[in-house]
Amino acid sequence: MDIYGMCMLKKHFKYSGVATALCLLYTPIASAHLEKTKTDPLTVIGHKYNEIEHNFQSTIESSTPRAQTASTAGEMLKEVAGITLSGTGVTNGANILMRGYDQKGVKILVDGIHQPLENTMNNLGGVFLDPSVIKNINVKHGSASTVHGEGAMGGVVAFNTLDPQSILEKNRNLGAKLFSSYSSADRHFSYGGIIAGQHALFSGLISYTQRQRGPILLADGQKMDNNESINNYFAKIYLYPTNNQTFILSTRHYDNSGEQREVLHRMGGFGKNESNQMHRDTQQKNYSLTHHYAPESNSWIDLTTHLYYSQFNIEQTFLTDVKLTERERQNNIKGNIGTLETRTQSTYGGKLENYTSVTPHDHLNLSVILGTEAYRQKMRSNEKAKNFPLAEMDYAATWLQSTLSTPLLPLSLTAGVRYHYYKSTPNKDVDSVIYNHAERNSDASKLMHKASYRGTTENVKLTFTATPWLQLYTSYSTAFRAPTLSEMFNDSLHFKRGYLKSYWIPNPYLNPERNRTWEYGGKLTFQQLLSANDALEIKAAYFDTLSKDYISYAEWIGTFLGKTSLKAYNIANVYIEGVDIALRYTHSWLSAGLSYNRTNTFQLTDSETISPVRPEILTAFIQVPIAKTPFSLGWSGQFASATDTKSRYNGIVAPHNKGKDVTRLQEVIQQFPGYSVHDFSLSYQSKKNKDLQATLMLANAFNYEYFSTRGVPQEGRNIKMSVSYRW
Template sequence: MPKTSSSIISGLGCLLLSHSLAAETEHSPSHSEQVTQFKKVTVNATRVEQDVKEVNRPIVVIDKENLEERQPNSTADAVSREANVSVSGGAVPGNQKINIRGLQGDKVLQVIDGARSNTNFAHRPSYFLDPELLQSIEVLKGPSSSLWGSGAIGGVVVQNTIDAQDLIKEGEEIGGFVKQGYQDNGDIFTTTAGFGATFGQVDALVAGTYRDSDAMEQGNGNSLYGTESLNRTLLTKLGFNIDSHQRLQAQYRYADLDGHPPTVGSADDALNVKDNLIDREVKDTHAALDYSHKGSSDYLNFDAKIYYNETENRENNTFGGNDKSDVETLGINLLNRFDFGATTALVGIDGYHDDIRTGRAVNASNPSGNRPNPPSKAESDTWGIFTTLTHDITSSVQAEVGLRYDDFSTESKDINTSSDESELSASAGIRWQATDWMRWSLRYDEAFRAPNSYELYIQGTHFNYGAPGWDNNFVANPDLKPEKAENIELGVNLEFDHLLADDRLSITATAFKNDVEDFIYLDVITEADFGPPPACNCITGTSTHKNARDAELWGFEVETDYQVGAFNAAINYGQTRGTHKTTLATGTTKDALPDIPANKWTADVNYGFWDIDTKLGARVLHASRQDRVPDTRETYEGYTLTDLYATWEPSGAMLDGVKVDFSIANLFDKNYQVAWSEVSEPGRSTKISLKYSF
């Protein structure tokens, strides 16, 4: 870590802490601005709303306050500072993937307002929701199929959008906001507006964003041309409180993303040259109807959701043709919680149907059609039933067991073949409140991921070696088995009150070991395996998805948070290791697993100068050198980043409702590369936003 960064943070931390303690001494506790405020944080990642302190799973919550302070350009950007969470794909939101404890892509499930988002295409975007419309983001770490089914072997990213009630002040019937943001790196203008109203038993929300981005710059001054984009998002909700126990709500969400990303991945040589970019437009549509019945009985706490997602992806490829990758999802969730005194039972049914359509252009510039050919028409159906039982053994010991059964099938119309599988996913946990200040937890979780239609059925040309007919071709493998994970983890939470003043110190540590069987990987047989190009027009290499590796991932994360008065300091650290076993004729070897993030710690200190309605903060992230890589990969150098942020929210009547957020990301204009990303990240970015709430 550079001495300048260390000195700034150390000095700021000492200054703010001394100021806080002095304020505690000089002012009476009746001054509310000097009383330590501890917020109650609720989560939905466990399928029911709970206080995060009651959850026996590792969950990180980024609330609205944190989102506005960070001013992220995407959902992935918003979670990138968390322990054992990283982002690949560079600064192009359309290419970003969230990595949790070394697993990413299809191995991390995305959920928005309780509905699955099954939009992971190879080299195509999957996160479309503008973070300006989010009330919070939750990251559930580790396998979670007993709750969510297929895909959650690495974890779950839950995005919760804003509601009408979030915009309306207490005692009012209407409310809303308008917000204008600007970022100098990339000349990014973001306009957001929302309006909420209640009319008796009816409430309504209308909100939208408009984000216009130019080319960003890396720390070395090179342009990131692929970051140019125009994004528009609309969110509407209409709710009806049938009576004091029942509620019905309809939701519609639409996102239109027009960008110019690289053809494949995010390599520097693609993003720094305009001619290597393509035109891409994504239209993402979501509609849902929710019904809930709660509070009338201990045995009836019911939620039902039916939802529809459609993602249309259009690309003007480098051959001058138009490609399409579309997916439609129709899903239903049914859930009820039963309370039997010391025992709580959660019972649910999930079902969804995916309809996938793709097309790859063949034209005069590409007459041989040497393109990857994913299934032009494929369908999949999944049904799951699950239950989770929680029982208070004593006043300090709570046990939990869960079981889920999923049946899933996938069919390709191109090769007239199908795949049918079923899986059981179990979980068990125990939580022990050893003392008022110490809580232990021990968990075991199973998870699985069904292979997607690309992995099962993709054909066509993977790439060409530079000679006519000297191609590497995809070979379909409809016999792929699901990936299966078994995870065990031990956690401890320590909370101390009144250490120095009216303060609190919280420390949470978790150690985990995740074993993944039948790990799916792409087996590429290249020119190294068959020699120079032959003098014939024939296939000279293959690429096939296989279940050939068993992976082992292990590590730990530590998070600390200290609050006193208006001062807050938080530090988190994450470390993950991963290997996979490869069986050869000479025996079994263990090699480094790709996509394992570098060791990373983040420190964040802030102080509220409430006499001038201002909050100031600094954040430092340090990622270590990542040299635990396969023999064929280069190492990734470590880096240290410093961010500054400030919030001004005047309390006077003249400026009531005004809020200004200011931040400088990558203060020292560091040119750096996140492990497993092929592109350097943006350099210094100054951000400012003005929000008016009414």
């Protein structure tokens, strides 16, 4: 049994309630062109907490035109209103922003395992997972620290990978799938294959994908320098020693090598268009062993255990140095050219979770989740690498969440609590300049001491099912994020201009971020609304979040060195509020939907915006099969309001920003216009051969010039194609 997807058990299968609910709620989104599978009915033992979660959620299926033609995993998330991506369109730097938080406050899971990438400080982070191995993506909007742990401040993005039954046909023990895709705006070409098989008490799959991406054609006519060669290996093995046990061994290798910009979250360094070119090699290796045990004779035990190891490595070499003057180049001065930076982060840990559903009384139902987890994260880098201090973090937690309901009342009550502990330890002296300055002021020891914390997060939800078609809920939850190792111990040189130097100042005394969120929402579900085979679902939620000790940066007050250097600090109170709305309508001849999000963020003391999000975003799609043909037509659109960044920063302004309004991070306040981007698609699925599928997509069809929240010109008109064949 795959804990996060479909799996078989000795060739005897059945659908669980969770699977049926997910199929009814989400699969119709792409029903007009859903890939057909000829597999036996399956047991789906997926995310048990879905049964007791009633907050706002979204699901992206891999069968949609955008998912079929996506060149990165992050690109698949563009269908969800309320999620925005930083970066320039490449995998590196494409951090996820959600409900007022960047990726440090958004939990990323792959098959239920946390992906703690400490690279947002360098804007090198992202989701290093190839789209070809993604089965679907579940998005939990809003704080979820009780079940998902630290970092789940703005939401949870859970990627679920393929399993053998995604490839195998009915009554077949061996199957394979070949696929390829192409896009014109970035010269993207990919190809790969998957082989799956099953025999007696064994099943598994192995996959290989290769991608090539070149310069990215932007809507303003520019070409952004880029050259990527991506190799992805993926394998999953299932063992079924007994009827009530499953072992799952999963391995993933992702390797992205090529020439890219040094600055990936905006078009240039320090607000300029120039950016150094780097030869960058990004690798992520993941290994996990999952064990599931659910004896039929004991309904109290449904136990899942994860053991995992992850290694993330970046090596980059300077190919250019934009700071060199023309005279210096003529004199053959190299500057940073040839400088090698290496960064390695390793994480290993374990997670144990038991789900229990019991009926202690004829008129009482109880569902309980009890779990514990622990992991260690280590960071290593060479002397040339900035913003990546040599340090490690230990994290441990235990949690309990339960749902109580009774058929006598249309109410259910969910309550949970989680205990968190972390300890962060540096293992390297700070920069000598900073240390010497601190020593003169008798506070040297304060810069590099161990930091630890113990605390709890809680949640309470009340769900009212008024009728079979109306469900209302209200919830209160608290969330928690430990400061990153960079925020606490970074002592790198920030910039140097002549005799002027700026440093990142360590601050191990940072308090962890905490927030409390009230959320109110509901869901309307109608079957056979206009005809005998249609369905309509409407979901809405309002959230009100108060964040305490929000972590940002400001100048190090006190001395001349301090006024030019930045240090992480806690903002007392930050307010985030907004609305999420989603509508889905499905019919045998039509599939349509829209999603809307409005998010406002500001610091309560001076109303400064704390997150680069657009206030309003609306996404919509329509998919229509062409009668009596294997083709279907689709349209999707994304509509966004202008950015609305505010700041009342009155501190020291960096020399290159003199006379400009800036934030505490010395970023120039600039508003970027709203936009409307339209995509059209034509999908094909052979009726004679159900295993041949193709998609032709025209993205940004009208070549609309638009910008990310950080002012990066986005991709221009792009012709995308994909084809796959399974047998």
